[in-house]
Amino acid sequence: MPLPALELDLEVFQGPFDLLLALVLREEVDLLELDLAEVVIAYLDHLEQTGRLDLESTTEFLVLIAALLELKSRLMLPREEDDEALELTAPEAADELLARMLEYARYRAAAGHLRGRLEAESGFRYRSAPLPAHLRRASLAEARAVYDPERLTRALGDLLRTPPALETPHMARPAVSLERRLAHMRALLAGRGRVSFDDCVADADRMTEAVTLFALLELYKAGEAAWEQPEAFGPIEIRPTERTPA
Amino acid sequence: MNELARVVEALLFLSPEPVSVADLAEASEVGEGEVVEALARLREHYAEGFRGVVLREVAGGFALATDPVAETAARRLMARPRTPPLTQAQAECLAIVAYLQPISRPEIARIRGVASESAVATLLERATIEESGRSRFGAVLYRTTPLFERLFGLSGLDELPEPARFDPSPEDEADLRERLLRAGEARAEA
Amino acid sequence: MNELARVVEALLFLSPEPVSVADLAEASEVGEGEVVEALARLREHYAEGFRGVVLREVAGGFALATDPVAETAARRLMARPRTPPLTQAQAECLAIVAYLQPISRPEIARIRGVASESAVATLLERATIEESGRSRFGAVLYRTTPLFERLFGLSGLDELPEPARFDPSPEDEADLRERLLRAGEARAEA
Numbered sequence: 001m002p003l004p005a006l007e008l009d010l011e012v013f014q015g016p017f018d019l020l021l022a023l024v025l026r027e028e029v030d031l032l033e034l035d036l037a038e039v040v041i042a043y044l045d046h047l048e049q050t051g052r053l054d055l056e057s058t059t060e061f062l063v064l065i066a067a068l069l070e071l072k073s074r075l076m077l078p079r080e081e082d083d084e085a086l087e088l089t090a091p092e093a094a095d096e097l098l099a100r101m102l103e104y105a106r107y108r109a110a111a112g113h114l115r116g117r118l119e120a121e122s123g124f125r126y127r128s129a130p131l132p133a134h135l136r137r138a139s140l141a142e143a144r145a146v147y148d149p150e151r152l153t154r155a156l157g158d159l160l161r162t163p164p165a166l167e168t169p170h171m172a173r174p175a176v177s178l179e180r181r182l183a184h185m186r187a188l189l190a191g192r193g194r195v196s197f198d199d200c201v202a203d204a205d206r207m208t209e210a211v212t213l214f215a216l217l218e219l220y221k222a223g224e225a226a227w228e229q230p231e232a233f234g235p236i237e238i239r240p241t242e243r244t245p246a
Numbered sequence: 247m248n249e250l251a252r253v254v255e256a257l258l259f260l261s262p263e264p265v266s267v268a269d270l271a272e273a274s275e276v277g278e279g280e281v282v283e284a285l286a287r288l289r290e291h292y293a294e295g296f297r298g299v300v301l302r303e304v305a306g307g308f309a310l311a312t313d314p315v316a317e318t319a320a321r322r323l324m325a326r327p328r329t330p331p332l333t334q335a336q337a338e339c340l341a342i343v344a345y346l347q348p349i350s351r352p353e354i355a356r357i358r359g360v361a362s363e364s365a366v367a368t369l370l371e372r373a374t375i376e377e378s379g380r381s382r383f384g385a386v387l388y389r390t391t392p393l394f395e396r397l398f399g400l401s402g403l404d405e406l407p408e409p410a411r412f413d414p415s416p417e418d419e420a421d422l423r424e425r426l427l428r429a430g431e432a433r434a435e436a
Numbered sequence: 437m438n439e440l441a442r443v444v445e446a447l448l449f450l451s452p453e454p455v456s457v458a459d460l461a462e463a464s465e466v467g468e469g470e471v472v473e474a475l476a477r478l479r480e481h482y483a484e485g486f487r488g489v490v491l492r493e494v495a496g497g498f499a500l501a502t503d504p505v506a507e508t509a510a511r512r513l514m515a516r517p518r519t520p521p522l523t524q525a526q527a528e529c530l531a532i533v534a535y536l537q538p539i540s541r542p543e544i545a546r547i548r549g550v551a552s553e554s555a556v557a558t559l560l561e562r563a564t565i566e567e568s569g570r571s572r573f574g575a576v577l578y579r580t581t582p583l584f585e586r587l588f589g590l591s592g593l594d595e596l597p598e599p600a601r602f603d604p605s606p607e608d609e610a611d612l613r614e615r616l617l618r619a620g621e622a623r624a625e626a
Contacts, residue, residue: 059334063359102414103357109412110345111337114398118332121399123314124302125324128262129452130561131514132501135260139515140582145589146519149597152531152588157602159528159547160615162622247486249505255488256506257513259449262561265513273513296437298445315439316446323447323455323463371550373523391523 006046006061010038017043021064031072040065067100181208181215189225189240197227197236247291250274251284255310258288264307264396305395306402335365340374343388345409348378350385437481440464441474448478448491448500456497518562519587525555530564533578534596536613538568540575547616549623 006017013020013029017039023029043061188195197216201209216238219225227238247255253274257265267285271278285301285308292301292310300313312320332340339362342354354362366388369375374397378389395402413419437445443464448455457475461468475491475498482491482500490503502510522530529552532544544552556578559565564587568579580593590596600606608615 059360066359100357100359102419104359105414106409106412107338107341107345107357110341110409111332111334113407113412114341114344115332115337117398117400121397123317124300124311124399125317125320125446125450126309126311126396127259127450128557129450131260131262135510135514139517140586142515143517143583143586145587147522147588149588149590149595151522151527152534153597153599154602155524155527155531156535156599156616157604158524159532160599160619161604162619247488252486252488252503253506253509256502257488257509259489259500259502260506260510261513263518269513273509275509275512296442298437298442298447299449310449312446312449313442316443319443319447319463319465320450322465323459324450370524373525373554376521376523378521392520 006043008039008042010035010042017061024068031068032075034068034072036065036069036072039068063104064101178211178215178218181212182218185212185215185219185238186224189219189238194237194239197238200238247287248284250276250280251287251291254281254284255288258301258308258310261309263392264305264309266307269307302399303401304399305392309396333365335360335362336368338362339365340369340390340394343369343375344390344394344403344406347389348381348387349389350381350387352385354388437477438474440466440470441477444471444474445478445481445500448498451499454492454494454497454499459497517583517587523555525552526558528552529555530559530580530584532616533559533565534580534584534593535599536616537579537593538571538577540571540573540577542575543617544578546624547620549620 008015008017008020013023013034020029020034020039024031024034043065047058185195185200188200197212200216201212204212216225216227216236219238220227223241225238226241227236229236254270257270257273267278267281270285271281274281289301291297292299298313298316299310302309302311335358338358339354342357343349346353351362351366354366366375370377370388373391374394375388376391378387381387390403394400400406444460447460447463457468457471460475461471464471479491481487482489485503488503488506489500492499492501525548528548529544532547533539536543541552541556544556556565560567560578563581564584565578566581568577571577584590585592599612610618
């Protein structure tokens with residue numbers, strides 16, 4: 001599916017996706033007003049209707065939507081007087097979006113070049129036979145310490161780590177699964193009744209925190225949990241509702 | 247073939263990795279100029295299209311490799327799968343590392359717009375890229391390996407085409423901009 | 437050289453072991469008579485005394501090998517330890533062998549969660565690890581070499597740093613081998 005074919009019907013915008021991009025670029029649609037989740041949902045609906053997944057256009061979509069999300073989040077950040085890096089005006093944001101599309105296009109084309117090269121090389125094989133025994137011994141006398149033993153210890157540490165794991169098809173392979181975070185939160189809610197969001201993500205990395213937040217939204221949507229955050233940046237209190245499954 | 251050319255041929259036959267002119271010269275105890283001459287002689291012998299084995303300049307050195315004419319038979323004899331082709335995600339990550347090395351995974355993800363962990367992990371496992379220290383923010387940095395250059399038939403990284411070659415032409419870029427703007431105007435009139 | 441002779445040359449070049457006429461014929465999909473003819477042609481090309489590589493008929497078939505003329509240079513080239521940066525796969529395999537030796541390749545693969553043949557082969561090739569008998573199930577066991585200690589600046593294996601610093605859960609009291617296998621199996625399932 002070519003991306004422009006995606007028709008959107010959003011609160012602040014109605015029309016094809018490429019038009020939306022154009023309007024954002026020309027600042028005729030305010031990125032702050034735009035509900036990007038709706039765009040994603042419209043895209044998913046469209047995929048479902050057409051019934052096939054075109055990786056090329058899906059990748060393009062992901063790149064664009066990720067860029068839009070990042071720009072929007074930067075626009076939404078409170079501006080700090082002394083931090084000019086955070087101040088991004090709308091035209092700058094638009095320029096950056098276009099620059100990013102072009103940068104990605106460059107490496108996508110370079111990737112095509114590399115694949116072609118690998119293909120062209122596929123007929124050449126190198127010899128990987130072991131050396132004759134009498135040549136195999138590297139001379140101890142010529143050996144100097146060139147490696148850091150810590151490299152090994154670090155590798156061992158990597159191997160001791162159990163992955164948060166799971167597999168999703170192709171592109172985005174989140175290291176944290178929504179299902180597991182949902183199960184985790186349901187278990188906490190069932191066990192303790194009320195929990196704070198901090199308890200749900202104790203010692204977790206940022207990815208896990210983000211997915212846990214999604215899990216919380218899912219629970220809320222399903223009517224399984226409600227939450228309160230009395231003050232900005234304060235603790236988030238989560239409690240089960242009556243519909244929580246036992 | 248003179249004796250030096252014979253020695254160089256034998257060294258290339260034995261060595262599991264491409265050998266640089268400097269290493270060939272040191273092992274043969276002659277000057278680099280003589281090695282270059284011997285390589286030229288060898289190259290005549292191994293002119294592509296006449297032998298089952300060819301002389302190749304890859305990864306900063308010289309190596310012998312089989313001619314593609316033997317690929318089908320080699321596959322049957324060795325019963326060993328070739329390096330699998332790259333997926334689009336792997337190819338993109340590899341292109342980004344090749345051109346921007348050393349580069350961290352978050353930067354790769356920023357350019358691609360999607361998390362790239364599994365593709366990077368596969369490239370690491372196949373040893374086409376490797377770690378190369380850490381950025382000042384503590385992220386692991388990656389670079390390509392000599393194996394990458396060998397698999398892609400590059401004599402060195404400088405043989406990669408200029409990345410600007412892959413950019414959309416100024417016309418295409420202007421086109422893209424205009425296409426977007428036109429769509430916007432059509433919308434405004436509607 | 438005709439095409440079949442080229443293919444046969446390539447097959448002999450690739451194979452670490454002598455190859456029989458029957459195997460050459462099967463891989464090239466021709467009759468054995470044709471292979472014998474192609475070998476005769478190759479023999480002319482590889483007449484001893486003219487090349488750095490010679491064609492040998494040995495027990496079990498034909499093989500290419502280096503001519504003794506290159507012996508001294510080959511020794512010089514190979515005597516110098518090759519020490520390019522370790523890839524992640526190589527570092528992991530080497531760490532496993534260093535800390536758990538002696539250990540078999542199937543166990544290394546279980547711990548890493550992926551087949552590790554090429555990394556182990558490279559470490560063997562570079563002589564940082566070596567074979568050390570067989571397990572009671574008949575698998576080859578590996579251990580590190582004195583060269584390994586030299587390249588890592590260790591005066592003995594007891595100087596290997598404690599894993600604790602990079603251990604994600606140093607409070608776990610189980611045996612290191614057991615913990616590594618457990619984590620590896622979890623990774624393989626992921």
